[in-house]
Amino acid sequence: DVKVTQSSRYLVKRTGEKVFLECVQDMDHENMFWYRQDPGLGLRLIYFSYDVKMKEKGDIPEGYSVSREKKERFSLILESASTNQTSMYLCASRTETGLRSNQPQHFGDGTRLSIL
Amino acid sequence: DAKTTQPNSMESNEEEPVHLPCNHSTISGTDYIHWYRQLPSQGPEYVIHGLTSNVNNRMASLAIAEDRKSSTLILHRATLRDAAVYYCISDDNYGQNFVFGPGTRLSVLP
Numbered sequence: 671d672v673k674v675t676q677s678s679r680y681l682v683k684r685t686g687e688k689v690f691l692e693c694v695q696d697m698d699h700e701n702m703f704w705y706r707q708d709p710g711l712g713l714r715l716i717y718f719s720y721d722v723k724m725k726e727k728g729d730i731p732e733g734y735s736v737s738r739e740k741k742e743r744f745s746l747i748l749e750s751a752s753t754n755q756t757s758m759y760l761c762a763s764r765t766e767t768g769l770r771s772n773q774p775q776h777f778g779d780g781t782r783l784s785i786l
Numbered sequence: 787d788a789k790t791t792q793p794n795s796m797e798s799n800e801e802e803p804v805h806l807p808c809n810h811s812t813i814s815g816t817d818y819i820h821w822y823r824q825l826p827s828q829g830p831e832y833v834i835h836g837l838t839s840n841v842n843n844r845m846a847s848l849a850i851a852e853d854r855k856s857s858t859l860i861l862h863r864a865t866l867r868d869a870a871v872y873y874c875i876s877d878d879n880y881g882q883n884f885v886f887g888p889g890t891r892l893s894v895l896p
Contacts, residue, residue: 674829703884712873713830713886760829772818772837775884777829 673697674778676761682784689748691781693761700766702744703775704728704736707758719744720766751785758782790874795891798864806859806890808874813854818877821848821859823870824889830873833859869894 677692695702703718705728715728717736725736733755737745744763748755759782762775791809798804810819820835834841834848836857841848847860861868873889 705886710888712888715884762829772835774820774832774835775822775830776832777822779827779829 674761674763674776676759676778676781678781679779680782680784682786683748683751684786685751685753687748687751687785689751689783689785691746691748691759691761691783693744693746693763693778694742695744695761695763695776696742697763697765697776698741699763699776700741701764701775702738703762703764704734704744704746705760705762706730707760707780713760716746753785756783756785789885790876790887792872792874792887792890794888795893797893797895798861799895800866801863804861804864804868804892804894806861806872806874806892807856808858809856810874810876811855813876815854819848819850819854819857820875820877820884821846822873822875822886823868824873825867825870830886833872835877864892864894866894866896868892 673696675694683689700721704716705713707713714730716734719725719738722741735747758780760780761778764773764775818837821833822830824830834846836848849858871889871891873886
């Protein structure tokens with residue numbers, strides 16, 4: 671089974687801090703994704719990466735950046751954390767074998783981040 | 787972007803079949819239909835997906851209307867562990883536009 675591991679289940683940081691959220695997948699997947707999930711808003715795509723060193727903005731990239739130096743690891747960076755970035759953050763990965771849209775995304779269990 | 791609409795909530799009795807509907811009237815010919823579910827305190831879990839034909843796997847069945855404007859996720863015998871939020875998603879041909887709506891919250895009654 672695919673395993674997507676997020677480094678922390680719960681994280682508390684202060685306003686203005688630089689925050690790193692880490693995600694590792696063990697299935698050699700090319701594509702990786704970062705979402706945030708908020709009540710009433712569902713999941714929203716922040717950034718995604720088709721392969722190593724590649725990144726694309728999703729629907730809400732403002733205030734975030736990402737890093738994909740190795741295929742198995744996709745990091746989400748909050749450059750200067752703000753209280754409106756308090757949320758559940760979800761990482762996902764997907765193979766690119768065949769047509770992308772024909773492949774499921776595999777999710778981690780999420781990091782609940784609180785910015786005080 | 788193809789959008790989907792689902793009922794906010796549904797209820798089922800344990801060990802009975804559950805039919806979860808989804809409308810995707812603006813879907814294009816090459817968009818796949820994906821279903822995920824999310825249990826409390828977990829990330830979304832893949833359930834099933836398809837393009838035109840009905841699909842079956844160990845978790846569920848997916849019935850896709852002939853005009854592809856709607857689909858139904860079928861859980862053949864609901865268990866208490868099936869209580870979750872179920873998301874219906876249509877994926878564009880480039881596979882980058884996975885839009886999760888609010889989903890359907892399924893309650894299973896013992």
